[in-house]
Amino acid sequence: MGLENLKTILKNNERSFEIKSPIIGASGTYGYDCEFSDFINLDCFGAISTKGITLEKRLGNEGERIFEVQGGMINRIGLENVGIEAFIKEKLPILKSKNIDFILNIAGSTIEDYEKLAKIADESKIKAIEVNVSCPNVKSGCLEFGLNPDSLEQLTKTIRNNYKGFLIVKLSPNTSDIKLLAKAAESGGADCISAINTLRGLGIKVEFDGTKFSKKSVKGGLSGSCIKPCALYMIEEIRSATNLPIIAMGGISKLSDLFEFMSVGADAFQIGTANFIKPSICTDLAIELSNFIEKNGFKNFEELKNKIKEIK
Amino acid sequence: MDKIKSDFKGEIINTETIAKDVCKIDILSPLKTAIAGQFISVLCPNTTLRRPFSIANFENQTITILFKLKGEGTSYLKKLKKGDNIDFLAPLGNGFTIENKKSLLVGAGIGIAPMLFLKNTLDKKNIKNYLITGFKSEEEIIKGSDKTIVGGSVLDYLDEIIKSENIEIIYSCGPTPVLKGISNISKKYDIPSQIAMEKVMACSIGVCRGCVIKLSKNNETINASVCKDGPVFKGSEVIWD
Structure with a gap:
């Protein structure tokens, strides 16, 4: 069963990225090759953004990596991944065999890392990449690019010069003015903005055993429904700064969330933390959205989106 | 096609307190197979993340789990009564x-x-x-x-x-x-x-890398997720902190 009315084309000038549905599995929550396929119906599936891939394989952070909070969670995975070479050799064929559209999420510590990753993506004819310039969980590197407009513009330009496909830049919310970052990405040659990455957070649990106190803490990126108001604010800000397509994320788990994000300018969506609660959420939401469009007499997702954007 | 692993809906057919702060529940569901060491991941409406529970028995399509009252997830389970429904992913991990x-x-x-x-x-x-x-x-x-x-x-x-x-x-x-x-x-x-092994999990199916431990295999240190590569490991391969 396909969902014809959900076809989505993200477009900037001559470059575009076409997906079956505007609902995308967010990076870090869908593995490399859609390991969720035991749990979902792939026919209704938009695309996945792969786990963040670096040049070399990484083992990620030591110690506890997950901390649950009210309405969300904090993670400090630290970009554990197989590295680009193993991705191209082992994971890419699986994605192709499953016929899943995907966005390659890339991360690096230096501008040269990103340049090499962009070249490899280009040579491998990968249709879309999402540049992680905003991972809060690694000590050096990507967050620094992500928070300074000048270095972000320079980084985006370097990637643009080495990659001909659809270039998405994923922005950090850990900034005083996200509009400047959106403009910098656009000036550097980005085709699309995705936002928001996780917010910096600190989870603490103090326990008392009757005689002494102990403390557990995890510092990392906060995600889940608790960050939605922040994400909505940021998407509205980004929309006021650029006309590029926006892939919105941050606490999305239901149909009304999609409407809210469309109303501030989103063109597509990523689902992250909600996948951990309900592995079929991306396809469930796609079916629900498709049924809503059909039942209420809209032609397709594009028309629905424009109607919602027009609301004053 | 019937998938072996799935998101199941089950019915609670028995609940019992078997020791201080320890409960046992039996769940009837369409789950077809499970072996010792595997676990289920229960959707708890009052928590953000699912909660993993080792399978304590599986017979006649009935899964038994035991849990110690600890926090919000187990307090939800404790309140369940015979006839209530429960949502869980299973069978997870290697037994x-x-x-x-x-x-x-x-x-x-x-x-x-x-x-x-x-x-x-x-x-x-x-x-x-x-x-x-x-x-x-x-x-x-x-x-x-x-x-x-x-x-x-x-x-x-x-x-x-x-x-x-x-x-x-x-x-x-x-x-x-x-x-x-x-x-x-x-x-x-x-x-x-x-x-x-046990570790705090987010996805419980191997994608998020939240629950990894270190193993030594062929003289190489590798990461293994407790939820998908485990939870059962060879004792000789685990690298202890």
């Missing part, structure tokens, strides 16, 4: 690989849950086994073992049992210090061990 060897089963605290399932499985296969479990106090004892220790550590009793019962393999589940101890004892006697 114990059963060998036809005289087996020592070691459970510490609520770690007895998969050991009871394993004992049941070994008994059905007529594999000689001995289950020892340890609890902090009398009132916390969960029944079903060949030997139960109250206070102290189960590890202190293993030398004697290994010798007197001619043990050829050890299986265990419990807190990290116990599992580390099992790993050391199995090295000392040069017998294999399989241990079921």
Whole structure:
């Protein structure tokens, strides 16, 4: 069963990225090759953004990596991944065999890392990449690019010069003015903005055993429904700064969330933390959205989106 | 197509308090297969993340889980009554690989849950086994073992049992210090061990890399996720912090 009315084309000038549905599995929550396929119906599936891939394989952070909070969670995975070479050799064929559209999420510590990753993506004819310039969980590197407009513009330009496909830049919310970052990405040659990455957070649990106190803490990126108001604010800000397509994320788990994000300018969506609660959420939401469009007499997702954007 | 792994809806057919702050629930569902060491991941409406529970038995399409009241997830489970529905992913992870060897089963605290399932499985296969479990106090004892220790550590009793019962393999589940101890004892006697690990999980199906531990395989250090690569690992391969 396909969902014809959900076809989505993200477009900037001559470059575009076409997906079956505007609902995308967010990076870090869908593995490399859609390991969720035991749990979902792939026919209704938009695309996945792969786990963040670096040049070399990484083992990620030591110690506890997950901390649950009210309405969300904090993670400090630290970009554990197989590295680009193993991705191209082992994971890419699986994605192709499953016929899943995907966005390659890339991360690096230096501008040269990103340049090499962009070249490899280009040579491998990968249709879309999402540049992680905003991972809060690694000590050096990507967050620094992500928070300074000048270095972000320079980084985006370097990637643009080495990659001909659809270039998405994923922005950090850990900034005083996200509009400047959106403009910098656009000036550097980005085709699309995705936002928001996780917010910096600190989870603490103090326990008392009757005689002494102990403390557990995890510092990392906060995600889940608790960050939605922040994400909505940021998407509205980004929309006021650029006309590029926006892939919105941050606490999305239901149909009304999609409407809210469309109303501030989103063109597509990523689902992250909600996948951990309900592995079929991306396809469930796609079916629900498709049924809503059909039942209420809209032609397709594009028309629905424009109607919602027009609301004053 | 029927998928073996899935998001199941089950019906609670029995609930029971079996020790201090420890409950047992039986769930009837379409789940077709499960082995000792595997777990289910329960959707708890009052928490952000699902909660993993070792399967304590699986017979006649009925999954049994045991849980100790600890936080919001288990307080939700405690309130469930006969006839209520429950949403869970199953069967998750890799269970114990059963060998036809005289087996020592070691459970510490609520770690007895998969050991009871394993004992049941070994008994059905007529594999000689001995289950020892340890609890902090009398009132916390969960029944079903060949030997139960109250206070102290189960590890202190293993030398004697290994010798007197001619043990050829050890299986265990419990807190990290116990599992580390099992790993050391199995090295000392040069017998294999399989241990079921526990770690805070987010996705419970291997994608988020939130629950990784380090293993040593062919002299290389690798990450393994407790939820998908485990929860059962060879004791000799785990690198302890």
